[in-house]
Amino acid sequence: MLLEFVLALLAGILAGTFTGIAPAIHINLVSVGLIALSPFLLNFVQPIVLVVFIVAMSITHTFTDFIPSIFLGAPDEDTALSILPGHKLLLQGRGYEAVIFTLYGSIVAIFIIFLLSPLFMFFLPKIYQYIKIFIPFILIITSASLILSDKNKRVLALVVFALSGFLGLATLNIQMKEPLLPLLTGLFGSSSLITSIMKKTKLPKQRITKLKDIKIKLKKFFRVVLASFIASPLCSFLPALGSSQAAIIGAEISGRKLEESGFLLLIGAVNTIVMGLSFVTLYAIQKSRTGSAVAVSKLLENFSLAHLGIIMLAILITGIIAFFLAIFLAKIFCRTIMKINYNKLSFFILLFIAAIVTAFSGWLGFLVFIVSTATGLIAILLGARRTHLMGSLLVPSIILSLV
Amino acid sequence: MENAGLLKLSFMVSIAGILILLFLSEIMQPGLTEISSISKSMLEKSVSIRGVAVSEKNLGNFKIIELCDRLSMCIPVTLSGKKNLTDSLSGKEFVVAGRIAEYKNELQIEADKIIEVDK
Numbered sequence: 335m336l337l338e339f340v341l342a343l344l345a346g347i348l349a350g351t352f353t354g355i356a357p358a359i360h361i362n363l364v365s366v367g368l369i370a371l372s373p374f375l376l377n378f379v380q381p382i383v384l385v386v387f388i389v390a391m392s393i394t395h396t397f398t399d400f401i402p403s404i405f406l407g408a409p410d411e412d413t414a415l416s417i418l419p420g421h422k423l424l425l426q427g428r429g430y431e432a433v434i435f436t437l438y439g440s441i442v443a444i445f446i447i448f449l450l451s452p453l454f455m456f457f458l459p460k461i462y463q464y465i466k467i468f469i470p471f472i473l474i475i476t477s478a479s480l481i482l483s484d485k486n487k488r489v490l491a492l493v494v495f496a497l498s499g500f501l502g503l504a505t506l507n508i509q510m511k512e513p514l515l516p517l518l519t520g521l522f523g524s525s526s527l528i529t530s531i532m533k534k535t536k537l538p539k540q541r542i543t544k545l546k547d548i549k550i551k552l553k554k555f556f557r558v559v560l561a562s563f564i565a566s567p568l569c570s571f572l573p574a575l576g577s578s579q580a581a582i583i584g585a586e587i588s589g590r591k592l593e594e595s596g597f598l599l600l601i602g603a604v605n606t607i608v609m610g611l612s613f614v615t616l617y618a619i620q621k622s623r624t625g626s627a628v629a630v631s632k633l634l635e636n637f638s639l640a641h642l643g644i645i646m647l648a649i650l651i652t653g654i655i656a657f658f659l660a661i662f663l664a665k666i667f668c669r670t671i672m673k674i675n676y677n678k679l680s681f682f683i684l685l686f687i688a689a690i691v692t693a694f695s696g697w698l699g700f701l702v703f704i705v706s707t708a709t710g711l712i713a714i715l716l717g718a719r720r721t722h723l724m725g726s727l728l729v730p731s732i733i734l735s736l737v
Numbered sequence: 738m739e740n741a742g743l744l745k746l747s748f749m750v751s752i753a754g755i756l757i758l759l760f761l762s763e764i765m766q767p768g769l770t771e772i773s774s775i776s777k778s779m780l781e782k783s784v785s786i787r788g789v790a791v792s793e794k795n796l797g798n799f800k801i802i803e804l805c806d807r808l809s810m811c812i813p814v815t816l817s818g819k820k821n822l823t824d825s826l827s828g829k830e831f832v833v834a835g836r837i838a839e840y841k842n843e844l845q846i847e848a849d850k851i852i853e854v855d856k
Contacts, residue, residue, distance in 0.1 A: 705754030
């Protein structure tokens with residue numbers, strides 16, 4: 335059994351590395367495939383072994399998925415917000431640092447998950463019904479705060495928020511596979527790639543700074559950790575809220591404007607906390623909030639405390655391994671990207687993303703991709719903050735929670 | 738000038754595209770599926786079914802109704818939303834659009850939309 339556990343963990347880390355660094359490939363796709371194969375696989379292994387694979391894959395994915403987002407401008411739905419601060423640092427020759435900030439966030443998140451889990455297990459079943467009532471108000475306040483905080487460009491902010499809001503409503507209401515893929519890839523990914531190609535961006539020499547020299551001010555660090563501590567758990571168990579919304583709420587909670595390092599730290603932490611706590615949520619209130627948690631719920635008919643213990647152990651070991659693995663991969667990306675014509679690479683990535691979107695979401699997905707790219711370009715060309723494009727998820731979430 | 742042109746084009750594509758997508762989201766519903774043809778191979782697929790609610794059970798934040806078609810084939814449908822939870826649905830005919838899911842080895846529909854059929 336121990337050998338099976340170790341093999342499942344390592345296989346999961348490998349799978350999570352692949353899904354993390356391959357643009358537009360999501361862990362849900364692998365999870366769905368695994369569930370389809372499970373009747374065959376369960377002839378050879380216990381369900382908990384497959385669960386360990388899914389957990390290891392999911393947690394590793396949250397560490398590695400910022401690498402293509404920052405270096406290639408190719409985000410997925412959970413890393414979309416990292417594009418702007420990550421790209422900014424990339425253009426300063428600090429792409430590697432940008433990835434490291436997200437990894438700092440993710441590794442701290444592992445310990446936050448352990449701190450929050452007993453609270454979740456004890457309090458969540460008691461208070462879940464009451465907290466749900468407040469979702470629309472949390473979202474409305476967050477949206478209003480986002481727009482109002484843009485002091486000089488509130489009208490622009492509202493226009494971008496409203497446009498993306500209508501786009502999100504239309505997209506999520508259409509019968510389509512993987513609607514978030516074309517939506518968020520277009521809004522944040524391809525729009526950035528197009529402007530990068532138009533500007534004929536030449537990447538400066540990328541520095542691989544030593545870890546001990548990549549620092550963040552202690553006060554900022556604690557502010558970000560506190561913000562992720564508050565925002566992420568809400569989004570781990572409440573419906574209609576995910577990592578991106580958690581990051582926005584966390585940024586608003588943290589008060590003052592976060593610099594690139596702070597925001598990347600926040601989004602790294604939030605991404606991993608939301609994933610890790612989704613398994614605890616499944617145990618506490620039998621609700622699945624991520625694709626991985628859905629897969630685990632299908633494999634474990636009777637989710638016991640012992641199962642949760644194994645999952646937590648898998649999260650801890652995976653987090654530590656994934657941290658160092660992601661550092662290694664970031665170094666490889668950093669060295670490789672300097673040898674490639676970035677303009678041609680951006681063009682190729684754009685075509686690749688368009689192909690992936692069409693393959694997974696069909697011609698409707700491609701249409702959404704074109705429209706969301708245009709909407710993302712509007713935000714960039716008007717100089718509006720790209721976070722306002724999160725109206726695409728916030729508006730449907732508000733309406734869903736009010737209905 | 739180049740940026741101004743791109744901005745105009747982006748606005749046109751964005752607004753026209755959003756209107757088209759909103760229109761498509763209203764008119765594109767999956768055609769009706771017979772309950773008897775629903776099987777495990779169709780898990781996660783979106784379907785529309787029509788039938789009469791023969792029973793309903795309130796479970797706090799969601800409701801389960803048993804929807805039976807004219808061939809007396811039945812399937813559980815899970816619903817959420819304030820209106821569905823408060824109104825009585827038994828004896829009424831509905832078209833339900835939702836996804837096929839499995840719970841404790843039994844197939845069910847997780848409803849996205851439920852529309853009462855006028856007699």
